[in-house]
Amino acid sequence: MNTAEIAIRAAAVERTGGCLCGKISYRVMGDPRVHYCHCDMCRRATDSAFAVLPSAGVSWPGKEPYFRRSSPLAKRGFCGEYGSPLTLACDAVVNEIALHVGTFDNPAELEPQYNYGSSQHLSWVRCGTDLPHLDTAERW
Numbered sequence: 001m002n003t004a005e006i007a008i009r010a011a012a013v014e015r016t017g018g019c020l021c022g023k024i025s026y027r028v029m030g031d032p033r034v035h036y037c038h039c040d041m042c043r044r045a046t047d048s049a050f051a052v053l054p055s056a057g058v059s060w061p062g063k064e065p066y067f068r069r070s071s072p073l074a075k076r077g078f079c080g081e082y083g084s085p086l087t088l089a090c091d092a093v094v095n096e097i098a099l100h101v102g103t104f105d106n107p108a109e110l111e112p113q114y115n116y117g118s119s120q121h122l123s124w125v126r127c128g129t130d131l132p133h134l135d136t137a138e139r140w
């Protein structure tokens with residue numbers, strides 16, 4: 001296999017995931033950009049201390065999530081049946097949305113590369129503290 005063939009195979013990697021009840025599933029091609037988000041909106045949306053968000057182009061082979069506007073800049077998607085949070089879609093980003101890492105079938109492959117919303121980082125959260133930190137002024 002030459003370098004071009006390896007590149008084509010890497011680009012064609014398909015990842016899958018879905019909600020807890022199984023009504024909603026998705027497909028992602030290629031390698032998502034992955035980051036921690038420490039903003040308080042992601043905390044509330046995930047019921048957790050922070051979110052881990054792989055961002056990519058996503059397709060929904062069956063039923064799509066319900067989307068709800070969560071701020072003037074973004075919508076969040078969730079399973080309308082049992083409520084699993086699935087996505088964060090920023091209006092300004094057209095070709096990709098963020099998915100919650102825990103909804104991927106193989107989340108261990110998706111290691112975060114940086115932090116976002118770092119000024120809202122909870123002091124007792126130790127994950128990823130050695131990674132780059134970016135901030136956001138967005139709060140709603």
Ligand SMILES: [Zn+2]
Nearest residue numbers: 019021022079
């Ligand atoms: Zn569901």
Ligand SMILES: [Zn+2]
Nearest residue numbers: 037038039042
């Ligand atoms: Zn966030």
